[in-house]
Amino acid sequence: MKEQDRLPPNQHLTEDFPVLHAGNIPAFDKATWDFKVKGLVENPITINYDEFLSLPSTTVTADFHCVTGWTKYGLLWHGVLFKSLASIVKPMAEAKFVIVVAEHGYTTNMPLETAMNDDVILAYEYDKKPITPAHGYPLRLVVPKLYAYKSAKWVRQIVFTAEDKKGFWEVRGYSNSADPWKEERYS
Ligand SMILES: Nc1nc2c(c(=O)[nH]1)N[C@H]1C(S)=C(S)[C@@H](COP(=O)(O)O)O[C@H]1N2
Ligand SMILES: [Mo]
Numbered sequence: 001m002k003e004q005d006r007l008p009p010n011q012h013l014t015e016d017f018p019v020l021h022a023g024n025i026p027a028f029d030k031a032t033w034d035f036k037v038k039g040l041v042e043n044p045i046t047i048n049y050d051e052f053l054s055l056p057s058t059t060v061t062a063d064f065h066c067v068t069g070w071t072k073y074g075l076l077w078h079g080v081l082f083k084s085l086a087s088i089v090k091p092m093a094e095a096k097f098v099i100v101v102a103e104h105g106y107t108t109n110m111p112l113e114t115a116m117n118d119d120v121i122l123a124y125e126y127d128k129k130p131i132t133p134a135h136g137y138p139l140r141l142v143v144p145k146l147y148a149y150k151s152a153k154w155v156r157q158i159v160f161t162a163e164d165k166k167g168f169w170e171v172r173g174y175s176n177s178a179d180p181w182k183e184e185r186y187s
Pocket of ligand 1: 018065067148
């Protein structure tokens with residue numbers, strides 16, 4: 001793809017990697033940290049950080065689009081694909097949405113079908129190093145095809161549901177569908 005074709009409408013390119021979030025960067029205590037996948041799944045799991053790191057992992061290179069207007073090209077993430085996590089927990093037929101729960105009660109939501117996309121990853125490394133705390137260490141979701149408020153930092157739970165439930169920015173007026181190519185910024 002040509003460079004200019006990679007930029008969604010009314011976005012501008014940034015070289016650095018801005019840090020953007022509500023609230024404070026949460027502390028990480030490996031002794032108490034856990035990760036849960038629950039709701040409408042056959043095999044709910046609660047695992048610790050070492051167990052998460054031992055899951056089959058892969059690398060995703062993807063552009064990143066913030067709804068406030070900046071885009072960064074070619075971010076290199078390493079972690080566990082959402083779809084490989086789904087193959088472990090086995091979503092029930094009734095599961096149609098996922099609610100992503102992060103520290104401090106930040107949440108975001110999307111159709112299960114969207115989360116199952118090949119490039120949706122629960123990442124613990126950025127640029128071949130552990131993600132920095134400001135960018136979501138120890139674990140963040142990355143949903144490259146949607147505006148970055150869907151890419152929750154400091155993730156602790158994934159909940160599979162039958163009904164959609166708007167997350168932190170979605171209830172504050174940002175688009176529920178968040179497609180940068182359709183410029184779905186506000187609802
Ligand atoms: N937990 C949490 N995750 C979050 C946010 C937040 O406020 N809290 N902000 C989102 C928004 S609006 C953006 S643009 C990206 C920014 O990611 P970055 O700080 O790594 O660039 O994080 C997203 N994930
Ligand atoms: Mo954002």
